[in-house]
Amino acid sequence: MHTETQETKISLFMSEAGSQGKKVRIYFDGQPLDVPDDVSVASALLMSGVRTFRSTPVSGSARAPYCMMGVCFECLVEIDGRPSRQSCLTQVRDGMLIQRQEGASGLNMQSAEN
Numbered sequence: 001m002h003t004e005t006q007e008t009k010i011s012l013f014m015s016e017a018g019s020q021g022k023k024v025r026i027y028f029d030g031q032p033l034d035v036p037d038d039v040s041v042a043s044a045l046l047m048s049g050v051r052t053f054r055s056t057p058v059s060g061s062a063r064a065p066y067c068m069m070g071v072c073f074e075c076l077v078e079i080d081g082r083p084s085r086q087s088c089l090t091q092v093r094d095g096m097l098i099q100r101q102e103g104a105s106g107l108n109m110q111s112a113e114n
């Protein structure tokens with residue numbers, strides 16, 4: 001008996017909500033990305049194909065999220081001008097500005113007070 005199989009492209013980072021959920025627009029390194037409104041920044045970036053979130057201060061090697069639960073600190077990015085934000089613990093918001101973090105980040109006291 002021959003049965004038709006439907007090939008479906010499945011990604012590890014697909015949203016369970018699929019395309020039925022509401023979307024928000026975020027910006028990663030200036031590029032607009034339309035992502036589900038109920039996911040973390042790390043999930044949204046991974047779903048959008050981003051694979052490098054930051055580089056290390058010493059060797060400059062590329063890093064990306066690992067634990068997705070706030071333990072490893074591999075997912076650090078700059079969010080709305082604030083450096084070293086854990087993207088796996090931050091929910092996306094419409095208009096959010098996210099930057100890849102290159103090497104060590106400086107401490108911006110003005111943005112830290114907000």
Ligand code: FES
Nearest residue numbers: 068070072073088
């Ligand atoms: S992925 Fe490990 S702390 Fe965010």
